[in-house]
Amino acid sequence: MSAVTVRVPAKVNLQLGVGPIRDDGYHDLVNVFHAVSLFDEVTAEPAERLAVEVRAAPHARVAVGGVPTGEDNLAARAARLVAARLGVETAVRLSIRKAIPVAGGMAGGSADAAAALVACARLWDDREEPALTRDDLMELGGDLGSDVPFAVLGGTAVGVGRGERLTPALTRGTFHWVFATADGGLSTPAVYGECDRLRLAAGETAAWPTVSEALMTALATGDAKALGAALFNDLEPAALSLRPSLRRTLDTGRELGAIGALVSGSGPTCAFLAETEEDAAGLADELDSAGVAEQIVRAHGPVPGATLL
Numbered sequence: 001m002s003a004v005t006v007r008v009p010a011k012v013n014l015q016l017g018v019g020p021i022r023d024d025g026y027h028d029l030v031n032v033f034h035a036v037s038l039f040d041e042v043t044a045e046p047a048e049r050l051a052v053e054v055r056a057a058p059h060a061r062v063a064v065g066g067v068p069t070g071e072d073n074l075a076a077r078a079a080r081l082v083a084a085r086l087g088v089e090t091a092v093r094l095s096i097r098k099a100i101p102v103a104g105g106m107a108g109g110s111a112d113a114a115a116a117l118v119a120c121a122r123l124w125d126d127r128e129e130p131a132l133t134r135d136d137l138m139e140l141g142g143d144l145g146s147d148v149p150f151a152v153l154g155g156t157a158v159g160v161g162r163g164e165r166l167t168p169a170l171t172r173g174t175f176h177w178v179f180a181t182a183d184g185g186l187s188t189p190a191v192y193g194e195c196d197r198l199r200l201a202a203g204e205t206a207a208w209p210t211v212s213e214a215l216m217t218a219l220a221t222g223d224a225k226a227l228g229a230a231l232f233n234d235l236e237p238a239a240l241s242l243r244p245s246l247r248r249t250l251d252t253g254r255e256l257g258a259i260g261a262l263v264s265g266s267g268p269t270c271a272f273l274a275e276t277e278e279d280a281a282g283l284a285d286e287l288d289s290a291g292v293a294e295q296i297v298r299a300h301g302p303v304p305g306a307t308l309l
C-alpha cells in the first residue's frame, strides 16, 4: 500500500461533569462528546523511518508553530503503538493537515492520534479482516489520551472514567454550531488544576457527576433549543478564571441570539449553538464583526469519527 489518508473531526463537549480528583491525578468524568465537521487530515506513507510533518490545512488559519514534529507528536506515538502491536517497524511518514485549533479545547492532538491509529493500522495490514479492529484501536487510543477513543468513534457519545469508556448516544438530526477561537491556547492540566483550586477555595467538594437527562432527551428528539439550555461544562469557571476575556465572547454570542453558549472542553474555544443553518450563518457573521474572537468557524454535528478517504 502506498499512502493512506484519514479524515478526523474535532469535538465539543455538550456536558462535561468533573468529579473528584483520583489517586492517578485524573478526574472521573461524565463527558458527553459530540463530533463536529471541522477536520484534520493525516496521511501515512511508507518511509525509511518515522517522520512527522505538520501544516495548516488549505484555507485554515491554524497556528501550527507549537505542535511538536518529533516523537512527542501524539500521531507519532500512535504510529509506534500500532507498529508494536503488529510487530512491524515504525517506517512511516505522517503528514498532518490541521484545521482544528491547537490547544483549543477541541481535541486536535487527540484527533491526529486517532487518525494515525486508523491510517497506520490500514497501511501495515490491508487484509479484509485486519488483526486490529476499531475496538482495538479505541483501546490503544485510551493509552495515548482520554479524548483519543472518541475521535476514533465519532458521532455523539457518553464517556465515563477519564472519558475513555464510551457509549454511543441516540441523536436525531443535525445541530448547527459556531466556534470562536482564541489567540493562544490553554493547557488542559492547568485548567483541571484551576478547577480543583477554585473548588477548594470555595469550600466545595466535587459531587459525583451524572448524565443529564434533559440533555439526552434533547439529543434524542433533535430539539436544538432544549439542547442549548442543557449544555454545561464544569471546567468553564476554571477556563474563565485563567482567561477572563472569554466571558465577553460568551456574553456577545448570547446577546446575538445563540440558543446555547459554553467554553469547549478545557477552552479557550467558545461554542455557540444556533437553531438552523441560516441562524448559524447570521450569528457567525455578527460574531466576526463584533471582534471578540481570533477566528469564527461554522460546523455541524454529529459527524463520523476517523474515516479512511
Ligand SMILES: C[C@](O)(CO)[C@H](O)COP(=O)(O)OP(=O)(O)OC[C@H]1O[C@@H](n2ccc(N)nc2=O)[C@H](O)[C@@H]1O
Binding pocket: 013, 016, 025, 026, 027, 028, 029, 031, 105, 107, 110, 144, 145, 146, 147, 148, 161, 162, 163, 188, 189, 192, 265, 266
Ligand atoms: C478536557 C477534555 O478535552 C474534555 O474532553 C479532556 O478531559 C482532556 O482530555 P485529553 O486532552 O485527552 O487529556 P489527557 O492527555 O488524557 O490528560 C492530560 C491531563 O488532563 C488532566 N485530566 C484529563 C482527563 C481527566 N479525566 N482528568 C484530568 O484531570 C490530567 O491533569 C492529565 O494529566
Ligand SMILES: Nc1ncnc2c1ncn2[C@@H]1O[C@H](COP(=O)(O)OP(=O)(O)OP(=O)(O)O)[C@@H](O)[C@H]1O
Binding pocket: 066, 067, 068, 072, 073, 074, 075, 096, 101, 102, 103, 104, 105, 106, 107, 108, 109, 110, 112, 113, 147, 185, 186, 188, 265, 266, 267
Ligand atoms: N498532533 C498534534 N496536534 C496538536 N497538538 C499536539 C499534537 N501532538 C502533540 N501535541 C501537543 O498537545 C498540546 C495540546 O494540543 P491539542 O490541540 O490536542 O489541545 P486541545 O485541543 O486543548 O486538547 P483537548 O481538547 O483534548 O484538551 C499542544 O500544545 C501540543 O504541544
